[in-house]
Amino acid sequence: MMFLAALSVGGISYVIIMPFLSGERKTSKRIANVKSGQSRAARRSAVPESTSMRKQQVQDTLKQLEASQKSKKKVTLNMRLLRAGLNVPKRSFYIASALSGILIGVVVFVTGSSPIVAGLAVVAGSLGFPRWLLAFLAKRRQKQFLIEFANALDVIVRGVKSGLPLNDCLRIISEETAEPVKGEFVDVVEQQRVGVPLAKAFERMFERMPLQELNFFAIVIAIQQQTGGNLAEALENLSNVLRDRMRLTAKVQAFSAEAKASAAIIGSLPPLVMVALTIMTPKYTSLLWTEQLGKMMLMGSGIWMLIGILVMKKMIDFDY
Secondary structure, eight states, X not given: OHHHHHHHHXXXXXXXXXXXXXXXXXXXXXXXXXXXXXXXXXXXXXXHHHHHHHHHHXXXXXXXXXXXXXXXXXXXXXXXXXXXXXXXXXXHHHHHHHHHHXXXXXXXXXXXXXXXXXXXXXXXXXXXXXXXXHHHHHHHHHHHHHHHHHHHHHHHHHHHHTTOOHHHHHHHHHHHSOTTHHHHHHHHHHHHHTTOOHHHHHHHHHHHSOOHHHHHHHHHHHHHHHHOOOHHHHHHHHHHHHHHHHHXXXXXXXXXXXXXXXXXXXXHHHHHHXXXXXXXXXXXXXXXXXXXXXXXXXXXXXXXXXXXXXXXHHHHOOOO
């Protein structure tokens, strides 16, 4: 009986003490420590991995937007009319262009010019003047859009901060803001109702209103929809940038006002003097209209005046 008790005590002691003597306990502890260290490292790397994945998504979105913009086709006449804010068909535009060319050609021919010069005036009045007018109207409309666009962004920022969804904010802009922002956002809201994705709707808006500020807005919306983020903060920063750009534009216009006034005086002085001489002493300037040499002198002086005006315009236009 005593032998069995001693044997049992020895076996239990062997089982308990042997792992410490052989180093097996230390080995298992080291393996457990290594495993726990790997799990902690994995937890620490989880946040950087998520951040890197989000950055990669943002980069992919930007690449897609750049690729879609580079793949744009040539601007059609319908798009030019939309950018100018003219809701007229192409047929009406062609008819108006032909009538303007004929009118300008008749005026030039009646003043005593040759048929060749009158024909050139018809071509310029039919092809050049209407397209210049479209470009002028489009540029003026874009300036009006930028003035109201910052206020529209403020509406979105306040709405998002108060808990309204983005679609409701866009609907408020389409109802409350002034033109041309109102009309552009009405198109976006109508496209949303028929199932057009918001990114595609803003891409079409950028085609009608090719402004970098609107492009930034479309990029912010596209990235926020794909990767998430604080939309209100991003749009608030964009609104501040727009207002800073408008203030800078006002400063540039104020600083260049004197140069523009001087250029206007210099450019308008020769025609005004010629008109005054024609009224006071018609015989003194009649040779310029009747003689071939006088007509060539008028054409040469007009070309030189045009070159001078373009040079002065280039000198007082500042890129910022």
